[in-house]
Amino acid sequence: MPSFDAVLEPDLVEVRNAVDQAGKEIGTRFDFKGTSAKVELGDKGKEVTLYGDSDFQLGQVKDVLLAKLAKRGVDVRFVDDGAKVEKIGGDKVKQVLRIKAGIDAEHAKKMQALVKQSKLKVQAAIQGDVVRVSGAKRDDLQAAIALLRKEVADLPLSFTNFRD
Structure with missing residues (x-):
């Protein structure tokens, strides 16, 4: 029958590549110099953690990541951005995005x-x-x-x- x-199922290799490219762009961009802005891939490629100095900067980091994912051919609907923004000391914030699979x-x-x-x-x-x-x-x-x-x-x- x-x-x-x-x-x-997302292409986890492309997700890793997009996170790496986003990290490189964040490291070289002038508006992120001297800040704690970064993006990290979690265990087994199922989570991506965004860091920033403010909610606005966190939004910019997220925009960079989503642009890199789209450029690598990963559908941005795989990213579950329902997680709330957490304060991690001082005025620094982080957000954990889950990759749907x-x-x-x-x-x-x-x-x-x-x-x-x-x-x-x-x-x-x-x-x-x-x-x-x-x-x-x-x-x-x-x-x-x-x-x-x-x-x-x-x-x-x-x-x-x-x-x-």
């Missing part, structure tokens, strides 16, 4: 319900952090891919493991 997997349960259920309501002759099954869609015809699977791309715009989905 033909099937495919809808996954959410794997579809969370809430979005997986939403995708499964979306496929079920579409009246296409396909089934969606949640398998860990992957949603597997299977059906009898390739055309139905391609229609399901188009539906998921259109309706789930807040996640940078990719479709792998397409089997005939």
Whole structure:
């Protein structure tokens, strides 16, 4: 039975390269000279920590990072910037950004319900952090891919493991 997997996985090598490039730019920019502005990659490439002297400077560091990610071909929707800004002494601040990998349960259920309501002759099954869609015809699977791309715009989905 033909099937495919809808996954959410960033290219962690490109994320590392973008963080390195952002660090180099921050080190050479005139407006960051003599400040504590920097960007660091966390363990296993799943977190990026931004440092700055103020909220405004932290925003500038974040803009530099997002520009480098976009230039390296990493979708900025992989960055979960919901973390709040923490004070780390004096007027210095930091923010930890999480890199999304794997579809969370809430979005997986939403995708499964979306496929079920579409009246296409396909089934969606949640398998860990992957949603597997299977059906009898390739055309139905391609229609399901188009539906998921259109309706789930807040996640940078990719479709792998397409089997005939």
